[in-house]
Amino acid sequence: MMNGLLTNKKLLFVLGPVTGLVMFGSVLFIATFLTNREYREPDRAPVTIVDPTPRTQGLADETAAAEAAARAKPYVEVEYRRFPVVGSRVAIWAVAQLHLLFAAFVLAVPIFAVLIEAIGYKTGDKRYDRLAYEFTKLLSVSFSLTATFGAFLTFMLIALYPRFTNYLMSVFSPTFLPYVLLFFLEAFFLYAYYYGWGKFHPLVHLGLGIGLNVVGTGIMLIANAWLTFMMSPAGVSDTGAVISVSDAITNYTWMPINVHRVIANVAFGGSVAAAYAAFKFLSAETDEERAHYDWMGYIGNFVAIISFLPLPFAGYWLAKEIYAYSQTLGLTMMGGAFSWLFIIQAVLIGNLFLGANYYLWLGMGRVEGKQPIQRVIKYLLIAIVLCFMVWATPRSIIATVSEVRAMRGSAHPVLGFLGVMSAKNTAVNILILTTFMSFLLYRRTGKVATVAWAKTGHAVQLLIFGAAAIFVIFLGIYGYFVEASVRIGLSVPQVSSVLFAMVAISVIDIFLFRKPKLTGEVRWGRIPAISQYVLIFIAVTFTWLMGLMGYVRSGLRQHWHVYGIVRDTSPDAFTPTLGFATQVVSATVLVFFVLIGFVFWLSSLHDRPDFDERTKAS
Amino acid sequence: MTIPLPARIGLLVIATTAFYTYVGQLVPQKEVQPPQETVLRADLTTADMVTVGRQIMEGKGLCMTCHTIGKSGALRFPDLDGVASRAATREPGLNEVEYFAKSIYAPDSYIVPGFNPGMPVINKPPIGLTDPEILCVIAYLQTLGGTATVTLQTSHSYYKAPGATADAPPDEKKAEPGEKLELTLPPAQKGAPAAAPPPAKKGV
Numbered sequence: 001m002m003n004g005l006l007t008n009k010k011l012l013f014v015l016g017p018v019t020g021l022v023m024f025g026s027v028l029f030i031a032t033f034l035t036n037r038e039y040r041e042p043d044r045a046p047v048t049i050v051d052p053t054p055r056t057q058g059l060a061d062e063t064a065a066a067e068a069a070a071r072a073k074p075y076v077e078v079e080y081r082r083f084p085v086v087g088s089r090v091a092i093w094a095v096a097q098l099h100l101l102f103a104a105f106v107l108a109v110p111i112f113a114v115l116i117e118a119i120g121y122k123t124g125d126k127r128y129d130r131l132a133y134e135f136t137k138l139l140s141v142s143f144s145l146t147a148t149f150g151a152f153l154t155f156m157l158i159a160l161y162p163r164f165t166n167y168l169m170s171v172f173s174p175t176f177l178p179y180v181l182l183f184f185l186e187a188f189f190l191y192a193y194y195y196g197w198g199k200f201h202p203l204v205h206l207g208l209g210i211g212l213n214v215v216g217t218g219i220m221l222i223a224n225a226w227l228t229f230m231m232s233p234a235g236v237s238d239t240g241a242v243i244s245v246s247d248a249i250t251n252y253t254w255m256p257i258n259v260h261r262v263i264a265n266v267a268f269g270g271s272v273a274a275a276y277a278a279f280k281f282l283s284a285e286t287d288e289e290r291a292h293y294d295w296m297g298y299i300g301n302f303v304a305i306i307s308f309l310p311l312p313f314a315g316y317w318l319a320k321e322i323y324a325y326s327q328t329l330g331l332t333m334m335g336g337a338f339s340w341l342f343i344i345q346a347v348l349i350g351n352l353f354l355g356a357n358y359y360l361w362l363g364m365g366r367v368e369g370k371q372p373i374q375r376v377i378k379y380l381l382i383a384i385v386l387c388f389m390v391w392a393t394p395r396s397i398i399a400t401v402s403e404v405r406a407m408r409g410s411a412h413p414v415l416g417f418l419g420v421m422s423a424k425n426t427a428v429n430i431l432i433l434t435t436f437m438s439f440l441l442y443r444r445t446g447k448v449a450t451v452a453w454a455k456t457g458h459a460v461q462l463l464i465f466g467a468a469a470i471f472v473i474f475l476g477i478y479g480y481f482v483e484a485s486v487r488i489g490l491s492v493p494q495v496s497s498v499l500f501a502m503v504a505i506s507v508i509d510i511f512l513f514r515k516p517k518l519t520g521e522v523r524w525g526r527i528p529a530i531s532q533y534v535l536i537f538i539a540v541t542f543t544w545l546m547g548l549m550g551y552v553r554s555g556l557r558q559h560w561h562v563y564g565i566v567r568d569t570s571p572d573a574f575t576p577t578l579g580f581a582t583q584v585v586s587a588t589v590l591v592f593f594v595l596i597g598f599v600f601w602l603s604s605l606h607d608r609p610d611f612d613e614r615t616k617a618s
Numbered sequence: 619m620t621i622p623l624p625a626r627i628g629l630l631v632i633a634t635t636a637f638y639t640y641v642g643q644l645v646p647q648k649e650v651q652p653p654q655e656t657v658l659r660a661d662l663t664t665a666d667m668v669t670v671g672r673q674i675m676e677g678k679g680l681c682m683t684c685h686t687i688g689k690s691g692a693l694r695f696p697d698l699d700g701v702a703s704r705a706a707t708r709e710p711g712l713n714e715v716e717y718f719a720k721s722i723y724a725p726d727s728y729i730v731p732g733f734n735p736g737m738p739v740i741n742k743p744p745i746g747l748t749d750p751e752i753l754c755v756i757a758y759l760q761t762l763g764g765t766a767t768v769t770l771q772t773s774h775s776y777y778k779a780p781g782a783t784a785d786a787p788p789d790e791k792k793a794e795p796g797e798k799l800e801l802t803l804p805p806a807q808k809g810a811p812a813a814a815p816p817p818a819k820k821g822v
Contacts (some may be wrong), residue, residue: 279623279627282623282627283623323736326738326744327684327736327737328680328683328738328744328745329744331680331683331684332680332683335683335684335694337648337650340645340646341645343645344638344641344642344645347638347641348638394645483732483733533626533627533630536627536630536631537630537634540630540631540634540635541638544635544638558650558652559652559653560744563744564742564743564744565743567743568652573652574649574650574651574652575649575650576649577647577648577649578642578645578646578647578648579642579643579645579647581642582638582639582641582642582643583642585638585639585642586635586636586638586639589631589635590631590632593631597624597627
């Protein structure tokens with residue numbers, strides 16, 4: 001029946017206009033719905049003129065009085081307007097989150113697309129060029145959606161929070177023109193980069209890609225100034241008057257957020273691109289397609305996880321700056337209303353590590369023959385699960401009154417020790433080290449080192465890994481026996497030792513496997529289908545994590561629009577429960593995946609044969 | 619029957635988000651309201667002030683977010699159990715009221731050994747306790763290892779009580795005997811820019 005409908009030419013012809021009319025009608029309906037719910041003062045004539053006047057004269061007087069009252073009405077700046085059904089905060093929250101998710105994707109993909117293109121140019125391997133183009137194809141529609149959601153967010157702010165928006169605009173007005181200019185440049189570079197693929201000299205094209213990244217980063221830096229000012233305002237007087245716009249821009253949390261966002265964007269972009277590859281892999285019809293999209297998924301996931309590994313360190317820095325700006329803000333985050341949010345975060349990050357490692361272990365099956373390295377997996381799995389359990393253990397647990405009495409407090413007498421930062425820092429550092437080892441083992445699959453110093457090299461690598469792990473665990477335990485002022489500083493050597501181990505082991509590995517003996521070919525495309533669902537799971541988890549952490553960053557201000565400067569006096573000034581917050585995050589994530597599915601579908605049209613060709617073929 | 623690929627992916631996305639939403643429902647659910655408008659009578663007794671002070675410390679003042687009472691071990695901020703007995707001898711020349719006032723109005727001027735600086739200025743936004751509210755907090759702190767003595771007429775280096783002879787800042791609201799004193803943020807703060815001191819920028 002569906003085929004019959006689709007072959008009806010008249011129906012096909014009217015399909016587009018009818019859909020357009022339906023959508024236009026829907027917009028009109030929504031606008032009317034919203035307008036009708038707006039409160040209007042009733043038109044009432046003064047009581048004294050109602051009775052003794054004849055009806056016609058009375059009506060005329062009423063109209064005249066209403067007109068006179070309307071003309072005499074003074075201008076009063078509206079502080080807030082209410083969005084129907086869900087309220088203004090949730091409406092702004094959802095639109096801002098969708099804008100940020102698409103913006104993150106649009107900023108991230110060019111970073112690794114240009115890198116992959118550069119590798120292709122340097123090595124002469126056309127596969128890389130094709131891969132970079134495949135990533136770039138996703139950008140065009142995403143860019144439009146980012147801009148649309150950006151405009152949507154701006155109008156929503158002006159409509160729903162006019163007074164606060166006016167204040168923010170008055171502080172940051174000098175940044176608007178550069179922002180618009182950069183946006184034009186972004187459009188120029190993006191479309192020139194996309195449509196100019198293969199049309200210019202490779203170096204010119206790479207230059208366009210680098211330009212796209214520079215401009216995109218510039219846009220992000222300006223937008224970050226606005227939002228970080230709300231959290232840690234600077235450059236303004238006690239009453240909010242602007243003293244220095246440059247201080248307002250370079251406020252306490254601006255640079256940590258910039259760094260954190262660039263890294264998180266790349267991780268998120270890589271995971272979404274890997275999900276696209278997974279979708280294409282699962283719908284592929286030939287082995288060649290499967291091989292290509294398996295490889296693309298691997299690269300996307302590699303980009304995501306490699307960027308994800310340093311993210312906790314950027315997070316530490318951001319948290320440190322939040323504490324440096326205001327202990328109250330920091331403690332609200334880690335010890336107050338939001339402390340339980342980090343348990344949810346632990347579940348998400350634990351899942352990301354588990355998913356990423358599982359995908360790598362499945363990937364070892366791509367290599368021909370039995371791989372002895374796979375025997376190590378069970379130990380890695382045990383380490384990951386243990387770290388996950390430690391990280392997800394809260395300091396205080398939900399208990400009945402009798403249980404609290406039995407425990408002599410809300411903290412469990414044994415498990416409570418795992419709920420403090422010493423244990424958490426240790427767990428996350430060991431998780432990072434373990435995931436790094438999974439990458440290393442995957443890299444070695446099907447290879448045997450042939451250099452003369454291979455045995456020594458392996459031993460040194462193992463020694464560095466073991467030393468770093470022992471050092472991290474030692475500092476974690478030591479933290480329980482020292483004062484707070486010493487304990488806080490222990491996270492730095494923990495992080496430094498992990499970073500040192502990763503860099504040192506990687507460098508040794510590069511030289512160790514320079515001309516390896518190959519024990520099996522890598523057969524791209526030969527991987528169980530479940531691995532592709534893991535990639536999609538990772539992408540959803542990353543997106544959800546972005547939503548959750550976006551909420552904590554913004555929600556930390558609690559009843560302040562600009563922390564300590566502009567107070568929120570709207571009905572939404574309260575901080576909602578975490579359960580409610582997770583519902584909003586989930587709804588936003590689902591909308592994002594519907595829209596990104598649309599982007600995937602549009603991108604896949606590019607590879608589809610033209611209509612005439614398909615008609616002839618059939 | 620095989621489920622179409624878009625449906626399989628859709629189910630996976632929905633199941634994953636549903637799982638995380640479920641995790642979000644498992645943690646304690648607390649809705650945090652903005653500080654309530656409270657009214658403090660000018661004729662509060664010291665005993666009343668102790669009760670109010672405790673409420674402020676647990677609520678608007680956010681004191682108990684960091685401080686503990688009766689805990690030992692690795693603490694992030696000093697435990698307040700018995701603090702009144704220590705306060706009288708912490709700094710030479712300062713009695714317990716002056717020491718408490720200094721700790722609250724100028725918290726970085728004295729740091730308890732073994733701890734890092736970190737306490738915010740409590741009489742400025744975002745916490746913004748008023749001077750009489752801080753007196754109530756001092757009254758409660760005095761009971762932790764001592765006896766409360768302050769009244770709303772008590773003056774200290776950072777506050778001159780109503781009726782005191784020394785000059786007070788002109789914008790400070792004074793409590794006249796019998797008058798109800800609003801303990802909320804001033805009306806100018808509602809929705810409009812109001813007093814807030816961002817900390818000095820590092821390195822500037």
